[in-house]
Structure formats: C-alpha cells, structure tokens
Amino acid sequence: MELLKRSNKQWQEQFHYSQSQIRDRDYIMGEAVTQVREVVDHLQTLAILADVLSLKFESESSRG
Numbered sequence: 001m002e003l004l005k006r007s008n009k010q011w012q013e014q015f016h017y018s019q020s021q022i023r024d025r026d027y028i029m030g031e032a033v034t035q036v037r038e039v040v041d042h043l044q045t046l047a048i049l050a051d052v053l054s055l056k057f058e059s060e061s062s063r064g
Helices: 002-063
Strands: none
Touching: none
C-alpha cells in the first residue's frame, strides 16, 4: 500500500511539473506571436514608405 501511495505521489508531481511546463510554453508562444505581429506591422510600414519613395522618385525623374 505504501508503494502505491509513493507511486501516486510521484505521478501527481510529474503531472504538476508537466502542467507548469505547458503554461511556460504557452506564455513563450504568446510572446513570440506578439513579437511576430509587431515585426509584420513594421514591415508593412516599410513597404508603404518604399512605395511612397518609389512614386516620388518616378515623379521627379519624369520631370527631368
């Protein structure tokens, strides 16, 4: 009976440890997704600025 109690306790500890790892992983993944979204926003801004500069260059070069 004592062996079963120890075994049960070990399984419970392993279960709690696994839950903690999953929470940590979920937090890290959430942070990564947030950072990727921020990078996407910056890239979209840069693409718009590149388009504006391209149009400005075309306009100025067509004037001569």
